[in-house]
Structure formats: structure tokens, C-alpha cells
Amino acid sequence: MSRVYVFDHPLIQHKLTHIRDKNTGTKEFRELVEEVAMLMAYEITRDLPLEEVEIETPVAPAKAKVLAGKKLGLIPILRAGLGMVDGILRLIPAAKVGHIGLYRDPETLQPVEYYIKLPTDIDERELIVIDPMLATGGSAAAALAALKKRGARSLKLMCLIAAPEGIARVQEEHPDVDIYAAAVDERLNEKGYIVPGLGDAGDRLFGTK
Numbered sequence: 338m339s340r341v342y343v344f345d346h347p348l349i350q351h352k353l354t355h356i357r358d359k360n361t362g363t364k365e366f367r368e369l370v371e372e373v374a375m376l377m378a379y380e381i382t383r384d385l386p387l388e389e390v391e392i393e394t395p396v397a398p399a400k401a402k403v404l405a406g407k408k409l410g411l412i413p414i415l416r417a418g419l420g421m422v423d424g425i426l427r428l429i430p431a432a433k434v435g436h437i438g439l440y441r442d443p444e445t446l447q448p449v450e451y452y453i454k455l456p457t458d459i460d461e462r463e464l465i466v467i468d469p470m471l472a473t474g475g476s477a478a479a480a481l482a483a484l485k486k487r488g489a490r491s492l493k494l495m496c497l498i499a500a501p502e503g504i505a506r507v508q509e510e511h512p513d514v515d516i517y518a519a520a521v522d523e524r525l526n527e528k529g530y531i532v533p534g535l536g537d538a539g540d541r542l543f544g545t546k
């Protein structure tokens with residue numbers, strides 16, 4: 338069973354409250370999402386392996402640590418996932434970025450891929466799939482399956498807000514994928530929105546509503 342990590346860092350919680358607030362406008366919303374993504378990336382990368390190198394400081398030779406070269410990839414699910422990418426890249430500028438676009442077939446209600454472009458070596462990368470609102474979990478589960486089908490072996494799922502329904506679905510379909518969120522909310526409403534949530538993340542990020 339995959340684990341769920343909820344980041345209770347005061348800065349993340351403070352910023353998330355402003356993100357949720359309906360009076361927060363597009364510019365501020367976008368900036369805050371980026372900042373929270375950066376803070377979450379700091380926590381998510383806590384287990385990256387280090388190796389020792391030898392350097393010389395201005396004072397003396399020293400053995401010091403650097404990242405052991407584990408290759409990372411960010412995979413935002415279009416379109417709301419895009420809002421978190423730049424914040425993460427501020428901390429991990431060398432990460433490659435792939436994109437997945439999915440829509441829900443109106444008849445089967447199943448997610449259908451309409452766009453996918455990935456780094457060529459996803460089998461060698463630790464991938465962070467970005468889905469800011471884990472609602473039913475349908476898109477996230479489909480995106481994870483699409484990546485596994487193409488060779489992905491190490492996956493994490495990063496969300497701003499997760500609903501219990503989405504967590505349950507991802508855990509059932511992808512027990513190997515840990516979930517990282519800034520909050521786990523109460524439930525979904527009849528329209529599939531997370532309650533209390535923050536509304537439509539894509540519309541609020543891009544000012545389309």
C-alpha cells in the first residue's frame with residue numbers, strides 16, 4: 338500500500354489558505370501555487386541519495402556531499418499541473434519535464450490521452466507526477482498507468498489538495514506510488530469538486546473564469 342504524506346509545514350499551510358480563498362486573484366493565486374510547489378519539492382526530495390566528493394575550500398581540502406546524480410523528471414497533468422512546474426524547477430532546475438493531457442470520454446467516462454510527450458529515458462528517472470487536485474483520482478491513475486506502460490519504474494504523485502476518494506483510487510490501482518499533498522480535504526461534491534477545496538484549479542491559474 339502506498340503512503341500518503343501531508344505537509345503540515347506552517348508556510349505551506351499559510352499559503353494554501355490564501356490559495357483556497359475565493360478572493361485571491363489570478364496573479365496572486367499563480368504565485369502562491371508556485372511557492373507551495375517549491376516548498377513541497379524541498380520536502381519530497383528529502384530522500385535523494387548523496388555522494389561524497391573532494392573539494393577545496395579557500396581554507397582547506399574537504400570531503401563534502403553532492404546529489405548522487407539521480408535523474409528526476411516532472412510530469413504535469415495538463416492543464417492545472419503546469420502551475421506547479423516552475424516552483425519545483427526553481428529547486429531542481431536540471432529536471433526534465435514531460436506532459437500528459439487527458440480528457441474524459443463523455444460516453445465511457447474513462448480518461449483518454451490526447452497528448453503525451455516524455456523525456457526519452459523515463460525508465461531511468463525518478464518521476465514526479467503533478468496533479469494539483471486529486472479528486473476522483475481518474476486522471477492521476479490513468480497518467481500513472483500511461484507512464485508505467487512506457488517504462489516508468491519510479492513514480493511519486495504530488496498534489497496540492499487530495500480528496501479521500503482520489504487517494505483510495507490511486508492506492509488501489511498504484512500501490513507502489515506514494516502520494517504527497519499539502520492537504521487532504523473532506524470529500525467530493527456532486528459535481529466532482531473537492532470540498533472545501535479551492536474551486537477549479539485550472540480556471541483560477543489561467544484566469545479562464
Ligand code: URA
Nearest residue numbers: 470472530531537538
Ligand atoms: N479539479 C479542480 O480543479 N478542482 C476540484 O475541486 C476538483 C477537480
